[in-house]
Amino acid sequence: MTEDRRVLPVVGGPRPERADAVRNRRRILAAARRVIAARGVEGLSLDDVAREAGVGVGTVYRRFGGRSRLLYALIDEREREFQSAFMHGPAPLGPGDGDAAPAARVRAFLHALADRTEEQSELLLTAESDTPFARFRDAYYDLYRLHLTGLIERIRPSDAEYLADALLAPLAANLFRYQRHARGMDVARIKAGLDDLLAGVIHPQEGVMREAGPRPH
Template identity: 65%
Template structure:
């Protein structure tokens, strides 16, 4: 099994985000309601911003009962993640199977750098929705399945550079600056540019790789 096959195989299923591909099979009427709800939610976010996203507003715009929205998505955080889903599926496909350096074929250090830079761009593009999704629940970021996929992906790559290290702790440490509330604070209050955030990651990675032994096969 390759590194990437192992990464995908060990990822726990998330409530809204598959590793790559569409949602599980569902009845035609349920699928139609899901599309209507997501289209309505995306339109509200596009027109009025993420703060306007509410279960009641989405139900009215989609022409369904609010109970249908709650049964399908559970809460506002899960709905926000579902709106994020299309970009997330493409991002996962890029780092699991896409071209190097983000995808397979590059060295571990190059792949970590490409992954983190791409994740900065994704966080920047969808910051408002991520703030909604992560702030509605203290555990939302970790309960959603994509976080564990990121963590395992980074841990496996770090292990190739620093096999003696606590790779899971280091993976969490690298992901921590991209929590939506911290990233939003740095960008909006601290005035940090995207380039500065990426440069900070480059400095961290320089320290991580400076004392590493030979890369594991």
């Protein structure tokens, strides 16, 4: 089965809700944004969000289940745009008319995910670090992994699931922020490194690696 035939539902997409639930959600998310604006992501607590929103902390817990899920809710809008692009958009990131080379799509996905991580790296770092294995328990990661596995199976069927995890590993928010802010790497250099990793997965004849030239700094 090719990746394009898989059914990949958009994670975090809107679900039908009662009007009061919608109001509470919007109120809580707006309060969370104000708390983050005032204190940063590290200063975000559910107690503070509840006070700012004018609701009980139990309401926040029931609505979001915990701090990590609240952070992911703040990330959701941008995430839905990203998912729509790689699942339904034009090639090479999306399937386009269906004839995009799988290796080109893997490369486009990794580059787009690098840009996506750069945009919200602080929020992603906090969400992914909130509980043990939080990144791997989240449905976003499952969708990324399924998407890459389906593409890699068309390039190199042996152990595509492991290779999908291996290609996603450098885009964990903690490593990404370490490289960006402690090591001083720019996003172009990170993408160049992802290309090198991908070169070990695809066959040379796929020909989607960057052209030879000076490595970005």
